[in-house]
Amino acid sequence: MSLDIRTVTASAYPDWLRAVQNGFLTAGSPDEEHVAERLADTDLSRVQGVFEAGRCVATFRSFAQELTVVGGATVASDAITGVTVAPTHRRRGLLSRMMATDLAAARERGEVVATLIAAEYPIYGRYGFGPAAWTAEWEVSVHRAGLDPRRSGQPEGGGRVELVDGADVRKYGPELHARLAARRPGIVSRSERWWKLHTGAAATYPAHDKWTEPFYAIHRDADGEVDGLLVYGTDDRWGDANQPLNTATVRDLIALTPAAERALWHFLCSVDWVTTVRSGYRAPDDLLPLLLPDPRAARPVTYSDWLWLRLLDVPRALEARTYGSEASLVLDVRDGGGVAEGRFLLDASAAGARCTPTTRSADLALGAGELAALYLGDESVRRLVDLGRVEELRSGAAARADAAFRTGRRPWCPDIF
Numbered sequence: 001m002s003l004d005i006r007t008v009t010a011s012a013y014p015d016w017l018r019a020v021q022n023g024f025l026t027a028g029s030p031d032e033e034h035v036a037e038r039l040a041d042t043d044l045s046r047v048q049g050v051f052e053a054g055r056c057v058a059t060f061r062s063f064a065q066e067l068t069v070v071g072g073a074t075v076a077s078d079a080i081t082g083v084t085v086a087p088t089h090r091r092r093g094l095l096s097r098m099m100a101t102d103l104a105a106a107r108e109r110g111e112v113v114a115t116l117i118a119a120e121y122p123i124y125g126r127y128g129f130g131p132a133a134w135t136a137e138w139e140v141s142v143h144r145a146g147l148d149p150r151r152s153g154q155p156e157g158g159g160r161v162e163l164v165d166g167a168d169v170r171k172y173g174p175e176l177h178a179r180l181a182a183r184r185p186g187i188v189s190r191s192e193r194w195w196k197l198h199t200g201a202a203a204t205y206p207a208h209d210k211w212t213e214p215f216y217a218i219h220r221d222a223d224g225e226v227d228g229l230l231v232y233g234t235d236d237r238w239g240d241a242n243q244p245l246n247t248a249t250v251r252d253l254i255a256l257t258p259a260a261e262r263a264l265w266h267f268l269c270s271v272d273w274v275t276t277v278r279s280g281y282r283a284p285d286d287l288l289p290l291l292l293p294d295p296r297a298a299r300p301v302t303y304s305d306w307l308w309l310r311l312l313d314v315p316r317a318l319e320a321r322t323y324g325s326e327a328s329l330v331l332d333v334r335d336g337g338g339v340a341e342g343r344f345l346l347d348a349s350a351a352g353a354r355c356t357p358t359t360r361s362a363d364l365a366l367g368a369g370e371l372a373a374l375y376l377g378d379e380s381v382r383r384l385v386d387l388g389r390v391e392e393l394r395s396g397a398a399a400r401a402d403a404a405f406r407t408g409r410r411p412w413c414p415d416i417f
């Protein structure tokens with residue numbers, strides 16, 4: 001039977017959504033309400049499906065996103081999601097074909113990078129993606145942590161924590177998030193629907209766990225300005241001897257200042273009945289473990305690659321960010337003939353950069369995936385050289401590149417998409 005790869009129409013969309021759901025191992029079909037809600041929020045021109053005898057057997061979607069890069073600027077990103085191929089049709093090149101179509105269209109639209117969260121590490125490197133931001137998750141045994149619960153209601157610097165409701169989060173959250181995005185590399189934009197979905201104001205997608213109402217808290221600074229937000233769920237668990245054994249799981253914790261961030265962790269670790277705090281996906285260098293008097297009370301439960309990135313336009317991407325030191329570097333980027341291939345002269349400084357094609361001899365030779373892993377400042381050039389994945393063609397080039405590319409704090413993408 002022939003396979004028809006095409007852009008999905010509104011009439012084929014319910015079957016496409018069923019295929020996504022099944023591809024992510026959720027049986028059944030989404031109901032009409034979900035289909036209508038998703039459809040209203042979907043640019044169908046960016047939805048691809050593969051159909052066989054009228055049935056969708058593979059899916060792929062992208063949407064417009066903004067990604068914060070080092071220095072606080074944002075670049076237009078082609079965010080990829082909903083990637084599935086039915087188990088009956090795997091390893092016949094369907095993902096490769098849909099990816100090629102999408103990346104070519106993204107490049108045509110002028111998008112600077114493509115982003116995704118990978119279900120499995122080995123899938124996307126072949127398409128020029130590299131892991132650009134990692135994540136870590138901890139489980140805190142709050143009674144061992146050593147925080148003083150009497151201080152949780154009186155955050156340092158005169159701030160205060162307030163319990164609020166979902167409507168308040170929809171009111172304060174977008175601006176707070178936009179301000180955070182202007183300072184933290186790796187943050188991706190959130191749509192209005194994102195805020196609705198995460199505060200119960202929109203039906204949730206059935207492939208995810210059923211949504212339950214969480215608790216919401218904000219932090220205000222000494223002037224009363226909202227500078228932090230915490231969303232967490234609890235599980236109402238009690239032990240055999242009738243002792244409270246609740247786990248509070250963070251769904252969102254964003255803050256504009258370290259003081260607000262510390263105050264929100266302190267608050268959560270001090271909620272009565274909560275004996276365990278699960279952090280949710282944080283940056284690997286999150287303040288959390290070290291802000292506890294006993295950091296070993298925070299047991300690492302996840303450490304993983306998270307945001308994968310692919311450069312679609314090397315000069316624009318490298319010119320969008322700032323650098324830790326002045327450096328002039330010639331990068332030979334190998335991309336299997338793809339859009340990032342070429343030799344580029346990067347003149348980098350703390351104020352920005354100029355990046356142009358060049359014929360000069362190269363300082364470093366690297367693949368598109370390696371450049372992506374370095375782009376947000378997370379990976380070390382030295383480490384990639386030692387792994388045999390970057391070639392240092394001029395002595396000292398790795399150290400100069402590290403001084404320019406790397407950042408004091410690691411990038412962080414708090415969202416899954």
Ligand SMILES: CC(C)(COP(=O)(O)OP(=O)(O)OC[C@H]1O[C@@H](n2cnc3c(N)ncnc32)[C@H](O)[C@@H]1OP(=O)(O)O)[C@@H](O)C(=O)NCCC(=O)NCCS
Pocket residue numbers: 023024083084085086089090091092093094095096097117118119120122123126
């Ligand atoms: C991941 C998935 C979309 C791949 O689709 P596919 O059509 O089988 O991929 P392709 O046939 O285009 O594969 C291209 C290459 O990638 C490799 N590849 C694909 N998926 C891989 C995986 N999970 N692990 C290792 N290699 C993988 C293939 O072996 C093939 O290699 P080759 O070119 O050397 O032969 C599919 O397996 C799937 O739907 N998995 C479950 C859902 C999922 O994980 N989706 C990704 C969400 S981020």
